[in-house]
Amino acid sequence: MARTSRKRSTLANRAIAASAALLLGGGGLVAVNVYASAGEGKSGQSSPRSQNVGQASTIVCPDVANEDRLAGVPEAARAEVDRELAKMDTQITEAYKRFADSKSAIAQDSKFVDNAILGPLKSKRVAALDRISIAMGRSGERPQGLESLSACTMKTNGTLDQGGGRNGGQGNGQNGGQNQGQGQNGGQGNGQNGGQDQGQNGGQGNGQDGGQNGGQGGGDQGGGGGQAGNGPEAGDFVDINSVQPNVQQPQNGGNASTGTFATNCGVNENGLFNSDNVIVAPGVTNGAHHMHDYVGNQGNTAFATDDSLAAGETSCQNQGDKSTYYWPVLRLQNGKAEADANADGGGKEGNVGEIQTPSEVTLSFAGNPQAKVTAMPKFLRIITGDAKAFTNGDANANASWSCTGFEDRQLKDKYPICPEGSQVVRSFKFQSCWDGQNADSANHRDHVAFADENGNCQNGFQAIPQLQQRIVYDVPPGPGFALDSFPEQLHKPGTDHGDFINVFDENVMNKVVKCINGGKKCQ
Numbered sequence: 001m002a003r004t005s006r007k008r009s010t011l012a013n014r015a016i017a018a019s020a021a022l023l024l025g026g027g028g029l030v031a032v033n034v035y036a037s038a039g040e041g042k043s044g045q046s047s048p049r050s051q052n053v054g055q056a057s058t059i060v061c062p063d064v065a066n067e068d069r070l071a072g073v074p075e076a077a078r079a080e081v082d083r084e085l086a087k088m089d090t091q092i093t094e095a096y097k098r099f100a101d102s103k104s105a106i107a108q109d110s111k112f113v114d115n116a117i118l119g120p121l122k123s124k125r126v127a128a129l130d131r132i133s134i135a136m137g138r139s140g141e142r143p144q145g146l147e148s149l150s151a152c153t154m155k156t157n158g159t160l161d162q163g164g165g166r167n168g169g170q171g172n173g174q175n176g177g178q179n180q181g182q183g184q185n186g187g188q189g190n191g192q193n194g195g196q197d198q199g200q201n202g203g204q205g206n207g208q209d210g211g212q213n214g215g216q217g218g219g220d221q222g223g224g225g226g227q228a229g230n231g232p233e234a235g236d237f238v239d240i241n242s243v244q245p246n247v248q249q250p251q252n253g254g255n256a257s258t259g260t261f262a263t264n265c266g267v268n269e270n271g272l273f274n275s276d277n278v279i280v281a282p283g284v285t286n287g288a289h290h291m292h293d294y295v296g297n298q299g300n301t302a303f304a305t306d307d308s309l310a311a312g313e314t315s316c317q318n319q320g321d322k323s324t325y326y327w328p329v330l331r332l333q334n335g336k337a338e339a340d341a342n343a344d345g346g347g348k349e350g351n352v353g354e355i356q357t358p359s360e361v362t363l364s365f366a367g368n369p370q371a372k373v374t375a376m377p378k379f380l381r382i383i384t385g386d387a388k389a390f391t392n393g394d395a396n397a398n399a400s401w402s403c404t405g406f407e408d409r410q411l412k413d414k415y416p417i418c419p420e421g422s423q424v425v426r427s428f429k430f431q432s433c434w435d436g437q438n439a440d441s442a443n444h445r446d447h448v449a450f451a452d453e454n455g456n457c458q459n460g461f462q463a464i465p466q467l468q469q470r471i472v473y474d475v476p477p478g479p480g481f482a483l484d485s486f487p488e489q490l491h492k493p494g495t496d497h498g499d500f501i502n503v504f505d506e507n508v509m510n511k512v513v514k515c516i517n518g519g520k521k522c523q
Contacts, residue, residue, distance in 0.1 A: 058230075058488045059096050059121070060391040061152040064088060064129070065280070066443050069146060073442035074139035079283065081442075084132050086281035088125060089486070092152070093289050093349060095121040096488040099154075100230065100350075118152055125150040155391065226482060227333040228350040231490035232415065237479040240402065240416040243409040250369045250455040257367030259516040261465065262523040265295040265316040265325060267358045273329065275345020276302035279381045279444055279499055286344040288387070290328050290351050290484035295361060297324035297503060306379045309503050318523075320508035324501045325363060327426070328387075328484040329355045330473055350491075351484040359423060360472040365465035367516040368432060369455035373463045375509045376502045381440045382448050382467070384430045385497030390489045396445065399496035400427045404472065413494035417478060424473045424481070428498040432466035433457035465512055467500055 064070065065085050073081050095117050105112045129146040136143055226232050252258060272294040281287025284302050294300050299312030304324075314322040331338070331353035338354055340346025367373055386396035394412070401411040402425045403418035410427075418424055431448040438447040449461055457463050475481050482491040489495045504512065515522035 058155045058391065058490055059092055059099060059117075059152055060155045060488075061088075061092055061121075061125070062149040063388060063392045064132075064146070064149050066392070066396070066445070067146075067149060069143040070132070070136075071442055071446060072140070073136055076139040077135045078442060080135040081132050082281060083284060084128050084135070086284040086287045088128050089281075089287070089289060091121060091124045091128070093487050095152070096230075097349075100487075113154060118154070121152055122150050125152070226491060227335060228347070228352045230350040230487055231485075231492065232333075232479070232482045233490075234479060236415055236482075236491075236493055237417050238411065238414040240406045240409060240411075240418055240422075243406075243411065243416075245408040247408045247410055250451075250453060253370045253455070255371055256369045256455075257372045257463070257517045257519075259518055259520045259522070260364050260366050261512040261515045262362070262364045262521075263316055263318055263321045263323075264523070265314070265321070265361070265363055267361045268293045268295050268315075269357070270298065270315060272298060272300075273340075273355070274301060275343075276300075277499065278302055278304050279383060279440075279501065289345060289349050289486050290387075291340065291345050291355065292326040292484075292499075293329050293358075294324065294326045295363075297322050297501070300324045300326065300501075309379075309501065312503075318508060320505035322503040322505075324503065325467075325469065325498070327428075327469070327471065327498045328496065330358075330424075330426075330475070330481055330483050331355055332475060333480050333482055345484075350487045353482070356473050356475060356481070358471050359474045360470070362468075362470040364468050365512055365516065366432075366468055367465070368451065368457075368463035370451075371455075371457070371463040372517045373432075373465050373513055374434075375513050376434070376464050376504070377439050378502060378504070378506070378509075379439050380434070380448075380464075380500075380502040381444060382430050382500045382502075383444050383497065384428050384500075385495075387486060387495050387497045388489060389494045390485075390492040394494065397494050398428060399494050400429075401425070401493055401496070402427070411493070413492070415479070415481070415493045420477060422477075424475055426469075426471045426473075426483075426496060428467075428469045428496075430467040430469075430498065430500060432464055433461040434464045435460060436462050465516055469498055 070081070099106075099113070099117050102112065102116070105116070109115075126147055129150055133142050133146050273291050274294075275286045275288045275291050276284070277288040277292070278300060282302060287302055296314055296316050297304075297309050297312050298315060299308055304312075309322060309324065312322055316322070329351075331351070333353045336354050338346065338352065341352060342348060345351065385398040386392055386394075389397040389399075397412065399412055401414065401416050402409055403416050403422040404425055405422050406416075406418070407425060407427075416424060431450050433449040433451055435447045435449075441447040449458055451457050451463070473481075483493065483496055485491045485495050502509075511522065514520075
């Protein structure tokens with residue numbers, strides 16, 4: 001698979017910066033509103049026939065995986081439940097694709113979304129939820145009422161279209177209510193929430209030649225902005241110069257563990273990509289519906305086991321670190337096809353453009369400001385961030401975007417526009433408190449937690465080395481890039497996430513703990 005990591009000439013930078021200014025100022029990337037053009041005339045006014053769906057942008061479904069009733073999935077039922085959850089993700093993907101391919105039908109029939117998309121999707125989800133209940137009931141108590149999680153809705157600009165009604169629900173999701181007016185200048189100069197309330201009909205006035213080969217315009221193939229018509233939009237970007245410093249660090253207490261341990265595992269020079277997710281969807285090909293970069297363990301696929309990971313090769317310089325570190329790839333939205341343009345997880349699911357090899361990846365483990373750390377258990381799994389934060393809301397979101405030279409300014413739900421000579425930075429600080437017992441949990445979250453604002457772990461949890469990832473990209477300045485996402489998540493920056501499986505040799509993990517607790521810097 002082709003990968004891009006190139007230095008820019010001054011002339012090229014000027015040209016790209018000028019293009020970026022046009023895109024932001026001229027509406028070229030403004031269309032989250034996938035079918036704004038479905039019933040609109042040249043004036044941009046919606047016809048009565050299409051008001052209910054004219055501004056619909058994506059499908060929102062209850063996140064079954066994080067439902068409290070699934071927190072106690074019996075161990076014997078987990079594999080089957082995980083497979084059913086992965087099937088439900090595929091059902092949403094297929095429904096979104098049908099939505100994206102049905103512009104004409106939606107414009108002609110206001111009930112098309114309910115009858116041809118949301119209705120069939122609900123039926124499939126009811127059946128999947130029933131299978132989950134049966135699987136759990138074989139080994140434990142059968143959960144009640146899961147069918148209440150079957151119905152999905154359409155998300156519009158900050159509101160939900162409940163059963164075709166124009167304003168049938170309040171905006172949920174990370175940007176609910178924030179991006180109702182992404183006009184031509186959305187995303188410029190409004191700090192961390194750049195683009196909020198810019199104009200009245202954000203997303204109207206899309207590019208003329210949208211679609212996979214239409215550059216950045218929204219236009220005819222969905223009007224969703226971005227190269228594939230499903231994002232990103234201009235309001236997803238903000239000039240880092242307009243953001244005020246916002247990083248705060250807790251004060252160290254008397255028992256703080258202040259050391260660090262760094263592991264160098266490269267930048268994925270080997271070009272290891274796939275759209276699996278062995279943590280969330282083990283045994284399911286294309287369980288992520290977007291491509292991941294992998295560093296560290298070279299055997300990470302949906303079918304990897306603890307034993308195969310322990311026996312695998314590693315890209316880490318320290319061969320005692322066979323851990324796997326992975327995250328969604330970043331692509332240039334430049335109209336050029338990648339090798340996965342017609343593949344699952346790639347172009348078939350709206351993830352298009354040239355995959356960018358990071359210019360730098362830093363992986364380090366830090367201590368706790370209030371306590372000494374204890375060793376991570378081998379095969380501990382941690383997911384940080386939420387790949388579905390756009391529709392789920394920001395409860396589990398943990399994205400941080402910035403620019404080199406400006407890393408005291410972190411963005412959670414915007415991509416940064418970096419000045420000349422500065423590079424884009426993605427960073428993650430993983431959960432650093434562990435329940436002391438489990439290497440994983442049914443929702444892959446409950447066994448680990450974040451420390452509170454002072455650095456304390458909650459009762460019953462103990463501090464472990466905190467994985468901190470910093471991923472740097474030398475991409476052209478401006479809005480011409482996006483991370484891979486589930487199709488219905490519209491490449492929103494807040495959906496960024498990272499995954500980690502600890503496969504450190506026991507002796508190396510003990511060294512990590514000793515260095516951190518001793519206040520040393522080791523590698």
